Structures are given as C-alpha cells and as structure tokens.
Amino acid sequence: MGAIGSLKTPMITPAKLELDGQVYELPTLRGTEGEPAVSIAALRDKTGHITLDDGYSNTGSCRSAITFIDGEKGILRYRGIPIEELAEKSTFVETAYLLIYGNLPTRAQFRAFSGMLTDNENLHEDMKYHFEGFPSTAHPMAILSAMINASSCFYPGLNGPRNADRFDVHAARLISQVRTIAAFSYRKSRGLPIIYPKRAYKYTANFLHMMFSDPYEDYNLQPEIVRALDLIFLLHADHEQNCSTATVRMVASSQANLFACAAAGVCALWGPLHGGANQAVVEMLQEIHKSGDDGSKFIAAAKDKNSGRRLMGFGHRLYKNYDPRATIIRKACDQILKRIQVADPLLDIAKRLEEAALNDPYFVERKLYPNVDFYSGIIMRAVGIPLEMFTVIFGIGRMPGWIANFKEIMEDPKGRIYRPRQIYVGSGLRHYVPLEQREQ
C-alpha cells in the first residue's frame, strides 16, 4: 500500500531557559506549516525540572504526519488535503485509505482496499453469542468497545509484537466490522433479528441495510441519506491528538494489538465532553423544545458556572474560530432536511441558539463557536439513526484516524512507551498504623 508521510522536523535556533541563575539551551523545531515547538525531552536530565501542563493544553505528545489543524484560522486537513475538498469530492472509504496510507489511492489500490473491506464484513459466527450476554438496556458504546476487544480473540494472529505484516488485513477487518458490530448491537437492543451485510452494497449503504432492513423486506436506500451519513463518517475520520486518538496512541505505545487500542479509543470517545456530545446536543435541544424556552433560559444557565450546564456542541480546545466541520455539516443539514422533506423543530432551536450565542459577549470573549456535534445529531435524527447510536456513528467514522495513528506508532523505529510524569501533591512520608491502633 502507499507510503506514509515523513516525520522529519527541521531544527531552528535553540531556546534559552534561565532557572536558578543558570541558562540552559533547549532544542526547537518547526512543523510543516511552521508551527514552532520547544523540545523539553532532556529538560529533567539537564535541570531536574519537569513541565506541568494540566489537561495537556500546550503539550505536543508526538510528531504526526496525518492531520493538520489551525484552530485560530479554522483549518483542518487530512494528509494535507482540506476537509472542504474531501467533503465535496471524496467518500468515507477513499478518505480512510488516504488517512491510513498517506495518499489518495490509485484505481487498483482503491479496488484492493474496498475488496478487503467487503471480504471482511462478516463477524465470526460465534461472535453472535456474545451479543446475547448484554442486557437490552446496555449502551451501544459499551457493547461496541467490548465486542471490538472480543473480536481480537477470534484472530490469534493479532497478538504478539506489532504484527506489521498482517496490518493491512487487520485494519480492513476493523473498519469493516465496526459497522457490523454497531448494527448488530442496535438490532439486539431493539429485540430485532440480526441482518447480515450484503456484498453488493458499498460501505455506508451496507451499514444502513444492516440497521434498518428486515428479513422479509429490504430497507429503501435513498441516495441522499446514504450520502449524508457517508459525509458524517468522513468528517469524523480524524482530528489529530483528541482524547480518544491520544488514548489509542497511548495504548499502542505499549505494543498492544490494534483491536485492543481501538476498544480503548471507543471508551475514551464515549464521554459527553468528547464524542458523547452529539447525543448530549440533541438531548439539550429536546429539553429546550419540551420546556417551551426560546433558548434564552438555557443560554443563561450555560453561562452560570453553578448551574452545571454547558451549551453542548459549542467550544473546542483547538478551534477559537468556526470548526470547519460544523460549517460543512450546517449546510448539509439544511440540504438533507429539505430533500427528504423533514421539518425538525430542533433545527430551528439550534439555529436560534447559535445566533444568540454568537452575539453574546460570554461566548464571543471565550471564542466559543459551534463544533462538529452541534448539527450532526439533527442530520442523524432526520435519517432515522436513534439517539443512543449517535456516538457509535462517531466511532465508526473515527476508526480510520485511530488506525492511522496506530500505524504511525507501529512504524516509528524510535517509538517508546508513553509515560507522562506528574507532580505529586499527596501526603508526605508517614508510616503504616496497625488496624487496632487506628482511631475507630
């Protein structure tokens, strides 16, 4: 398959750091787009100090050639290609190839890759019994993570160091089967019979078929709906060192297998501050709709730190401008709802909230703009995806990004286990007290 990008970074003039009257030189470097960094790898050896960066706001944890984001300018590129171009011209499967292998595929490479996805779309038949063990109330993200990990039991070749020679097939298997697992878990949660994938269908159409067909009647695949969901997968396919991807890299650095790393990624994605936000946005809009609020009460609560509320789908660690994915999704949302003739009152509420927030000094001063999750849920509702599956859809989309990051770790000859340090703030030395001498 194609070659991965270079991880080289040109050096610039060293930085000088003065500590306790002594000056230390620290190497500096620049990324492809000129973003400068100071390397502190040798700081503790030289000075005895570590750096402290709660929540990693300013820590570059790796060099990566996959995705570039300029949050100030609202730029997102996969392997150098702007997200806007991919959204308009590419498909999820082609974009997955681009992310994992570094370049857009030739015709032959695309055929081989899609062929591998089709050949690996079925789960091992025994996997079906694992679904039986979950209660019908289980959240599909719990099932997704557990089943991805369980799948690794069926491919013993996965275990052992790296498995680089089998990477292509494992990657294809994971991308293909994550949607089969997702659809099976949905059918199970509704007490519906499992629908097997069909070889004739392309990736996203096949997922919709497995979700919504019945044994006696195939789901009517509308091209607009297939395209809308494919776009959602594509827009979620990677986003550099976010919480779940950093988790995947962390687990991969210990040389755990690809499926174990992906299962860990799913767990990290689940939280409402990350992938779970798409579900939380729609729940918030539903609540506003039900209460009859025009949005102003909710905005007031979101600004009040004691309320425990946030305007879900707003704000981002990197984007201090529009999230470019939100701009694409907002447009797609208007189009798809018109085309399939759905009038969703939640869309009107979302637009009102957006306008109110963008004109409110609280959000303006903090540079809080809509993120990808603000409108994606409304599209998913319109195409019939149930609320509890929203974060699973995000997980299916993010799989190529996780795999590309896993591959980067696997191929780094200088790769070391990820092991951050900490500043200990617990109790000083004290000694063990036998139970009978402790205050009761």
Ligand code: ACO
């Ligand atoms: N509503 C109200 N206030 C907010 C919001 C929000 N959505 N987001 C941030 N703020 C406020 C914070 O309270 C803080 O205010 P302060 O400076 O007065 O204390 C300030 O803006 C900075 O916020 P942080 O929490 O420090 O920003 P951080 O970078 O840590 O968090 C995050 C980013 C988690 C996305 C945050 O904006 C948030 O919780 N948003 C809502 C959840 C959401 O939409 N998550 C999806 C993210 S995108 C993704 O994962 C695909």
